[in-house]
Amino acid sequence: MNATLEPTAAIRSGDVEFVTFYVGNLLLGAEICHVEEINRHVDVTPVAFAPDWVLGVVNLRGEVVTVLDLRYVLGLGHTATDANARNVIVNAGGERIGLLVDRIADVVNTSWSEIKTPPANLTDVDRRFLQGVYDLDRELLVVLNIEEVLAGN
Amino acid sequence: MDEREIVDEFVAESCDHLANIESQLLAIEANGATIDVELVNTVFRAVHSIKGTAGFLQLNTIQDLSHEMETVLNLIRNRELVPNSGITDVLLRAADTLRSLVENVDHSSEVDVSHHVAELQAIAAGQLPAAPAAPTTTQPEQTLDLVQTFVDEAASEPAPAPEQTQAQATSEPANDTADRSSVVVKTTGHTPAVEANIRVSVRVLDHLMNLAGELVLSRNQLLQTVGTKNSGNLDSISARLNQVTSEIQEAVMQTRLQVVETVFSKFPRVVRDLCNTLGKQCDLVVEGEDVELDKSIIEAIGDPLTHLIRNAVDHGLESPEERIASGKSPKGKILLKAFHQAGKVHMVVRDDGAGIDVAKLKQKAIANGIITAEQAHEMGERESLRLIFRPGFSTANELTNISGRGVGMDVVRTNIERLGGTVDVDSHVGQGTAVNLTLPLTLAIIPSLIVRCGSGRFAIPQASISELVRVRAAERAEKLQRVNGAEVLRLRGNLLPLVRLSSALSLKMAILSGAVDQPETTTNTNIIVVESGHLRYGLIVDALHDSEEIVVKPMGKNMKDCRCFAGATILGDGQVALILDVAGLATQASLSIHEDKERSESADAAAATADDSQAMLLFTNAPTEQFAVPMGLISRLERIRADQIDAVGGQEVLQYRGASLTLMSLENHLRALPRPEQQRLYVIVFRVGTREIGLIVPQLTDIRSVSTDIDTSTFREPGVTGSVVIDGRVTRLLDLLELTRSAHAEWFYETSLSASHEATTPMSPHLGSSDEPSKQKTILLAEDSSFFRKQLTGFLEADGYRVLACEDGQVAWDVLCHPGKPCDLIVTDLEMPNLDGFGLTERVRKTPSICHLPIIAVTSLASDEDVEHGRRVGVDEYHVKLDRERLMASVAARLRLAAQEAEADAETTGRTT
Secondary structure (H helix, E strand, C coil), X not given: CCCCCCCXXXXXXXXXXXXXXXXXXXXXXXXXXXXXXEECCCCCECCCCCCCCEEEEEEECCEEEEEEEHHHHCCCCCCCCCCCCEEEEEEECCEEEEEEECEEEEEEEEEHHHCECCCCCCCCCCHHHEEEEEECCCCEEEEEXXXXXXXXX | CCHHHHHHHHHHHHHHHHHCHHHHHHHHHHHCCCCCHHXXXXXXXXXXXXXXXXXXXXXXXXXXXXXXXXXXXXXXXCCCCCCCHHXXXXXHHHHHHHHHHHHCHHHHHHCCCHHHHHHHHHHHCCCCCCCCHHHHHHHHHHHHHHHHHXXXXXXXXXXXXXXXXXXXXXXXXXXXXXXXXXXXXXXXXXXXXXXXXXXXXXXXXXXXXXXXXXXXXXXXXXXXXXXXXXXXXXXXXXXXXHHHHHHHHHHHHHHHEEECHHHHCXXXXXXXXXXXXXXXXXXXEEECCCCEEEHHHHHHHHHHHHHHHHHHHHHHCCCHHHHHXXXXXXXXXXXXXXXXXXXXXXXXXXXXXXXXXXXXXXXXXXXXXXXXXHHHHHCCHHHHHHHHHCCCCCCCCCCCCCCCCCCCHHHHHHHHHHCCCEEEEEEECCCEXXXXXXXXXXXXXXXXXXXXXXXXXXXXXXXXEEEEEEECHHHHHHHEEEECCEEEEEECCEEEEEEEHHHHCHHHHXXXXXXXXXCCCCCCEEEEEEEECCEEEEEEECEEEEEEEEECECXXXXXXXXXXXXXXXXXXXXXXXXXXXXXXXHHHCCCXXXXXXXXXXXXXXXXXHXXXXXXXXXXXXXXXXXXXXXXXXXXXXXXXXXXXXXXXXXXXXXXXXXXXXXXXXHHHHCCCCXXXXXXXXXXXXXXXXXXXXXXXXXXXXXXXXXXXXXXXXXXXXXXXXXXXXXXXXXXXXXXXXXXXXXXXXXXXXXXXXXXXXXXXXXXXXXXXXXXXXXXXXXXXXXXXXXXXXXXXXXXXXXXXXXXXXXXXXXXXXXXXXCCCCCCCEEXXXXXXXXXXXXXXXXXXXXXXXXXXXXXXXXXXXXXXXXXXXXXXXXXXXXXXXXXXXXXXXXXXXXXXXXXXXXXXHHHXXXXXX
């Protein structure tokens, strides 16, 4: 889709940092190099006739930024925004796009070698959005393939 | 500086050198034997420096070509060679190729320029090409390609680089196909470096720098103020920031402005080449080259303008023989002009050619199935001319390679409208055609109206708004109606399709934003009448906010399918507002053109039965009784104190401006309840003859456009024409003249006598000789409102005329064409279905047997524009409907005048025979 995003996990190596956040009960991670900022701009202006997974647009310091409903993209229904909701701004091919998430978690440091292929029984989410999983002992971090997520449906 | 940078520098520099070479060569050609050495030198130096640098960079092809050009130019400079059109042709083509080589510098060495070199060498050797031979043999194919390129690009791409198209197409030698394809392929591979740069004057940059400094100062002040919590001077800081920001905005826009000369400069060549091909003669006069426009617009108008210019030469101008035959100079003239007006840039392409034959145009449109014969019949001249902008329309009798193929003006229109501009055409048979373009100065900032719908706010560009209409809750039933389930607005006798923004933007929107489609029983309805091309509809919104200058921001690629929106903008409070695309919204609301047409037909049908409306002043005498007076009859309103009224001999008068104004109270002359005692009163002042009379009015209610569907029987009495229900109140409509007549019969003895004397004219000494003295004058009345028709018929008949009353212009026209019904004068309404007053007048003036008839227009409210339009088509006089006295006076005067003329005519014919 675009040149700035890097190839998928299979051929990646070295250390990596993930910004992690919750969408529903799922703990998801996005590689930190894709994430520009996290903000509270969740008061989006809806756009009629936009695709279902588009929540609307927000004003990000003078730039009109599209906000996607990450939960809907993953096929888990619509997000109901509350005080914990955050807008994760990622940069994709020169265009900034916001991903609406339920709640922000930590930044996780690990290396690509620790990332496993998603288990076969992880069926809630369309597998093409997943790059792999990382075991955090208590929880499973699902690493998103941002490229696919931004491509929408 | 590495090699690449040097090459780029060379390209930019050479493009500068070549920028004006075309016009300079044309000027050299025009000078002929009187050689302007300085001018030739300029071209020579340009080519010479290209040659020099190209040699240094080992760009051999460029060097070779420029060397040969230089040789020929040198001969001209030394007056050893007199430039003719053949030589200029060769030089021009060589310059084109040179430019294309420079723009594709990386591949320049692969291009074969031997034929140019050979031609140039032949000239240098003294073998002069025959003047017109060269262009005519090679150009047909070239232009064909050019047109194809133009059409393709115009259809697919909004803003191709104009020079590129031109250079690309014309530089291809017609006999070398291999070379041609190679050039084209390479052009697409590498965009010329000049595209990305823009020249900005140091003055503008200095100004910007200065402003940036101001901005920093303001910021520091602001930070300081916020830091010390001293909010006292916040006002002055914000004012300063405001000013600096506006100035920066303006200065930045200035950096993007370019003179239109960059586009205009290529047209002399276009016209010259076309004239050669078509065997026509033409001068192109260019005015206003120094008008500045935003770079993006400059780039986008190249193609539409080229098309218009080609059209003017190809279709507009006649051949020299035809021109001589019609008494014109064999050399045609095309004017290309740009100028600023009202914050916009206007461009005009005007030719003095044959003009557009409206009748032919209509035939063609009918033949192409664009309109029906019926529609054609109804169309006014202006509307008919606009047919050329319809898709699938070509005016040339046979398709030509130059500008035919049925793709043309509609593409021009689409391109111009995409830029937020408009196109219009004006043409007179035998005199020529003018196409007028209106363009915004910039695309980045557009004035818009902010509206609210649900909880969302939207921006509508002012350019697409034609008017705002507010329908009061009480009028809703009357004005908003349903035709086959579709909502329509009754607007001045026409039905306008309506789109509810909330429903057009679908339920999803409503759910998300919490908007609820209220039944709207108590609030007013705000309707924005919008226009896009030939689409016109009303948009219902919840509320209107401010008019703002908004900065257009692009929307993300996820939203590329949202045709309802042209982009987004950020409002003062930081919220995002979407910019509505009027045409896209219409598509979304499935308001197709087809439907539009259907509705306008039903609108016509409805309008035929509907009565048009009249602006009325509403007032009460006793608080329970409401009256109405046509606004057109009122001279002015005065506010007075009750103690200013004197009763003299049972007659109320007002001492006023040194004279006394006769006053009337309604209750003294009508069956009306007396007015309440109050300190302050209003007086409606109106004129009867030379007298001013005042009507005492205790309470003004409103000024309203009142439907003239009037009950003329129930309350009829002298002074009251009838009654109408407004906001649930029975309102009596006053006839001021009749009221005055019944109150002061003595004043009228004189005037009514003289009026009837003039009107019927049986005893008139002037007419005694020319006509049967007893012949009654016949007046044709065209008026679609049955109320006014009855009223006017009454007025006219009362003064002794015979009246032929017709319910619209078409019926009136049929009557006029009927030989058995001659008439002496026409009184016509302006806004009528089927054929309006302008159309009727136009037809009458064009028909020799009746063109002399006096025409008096009656209208509810005449705008200056209407009056001007009317005068142009041949209306003699204007009167406000129901201004009985003036209308009757002018009918009489016009009839007398016509009779005198007829008499004079009869006399002269009598003498000559």
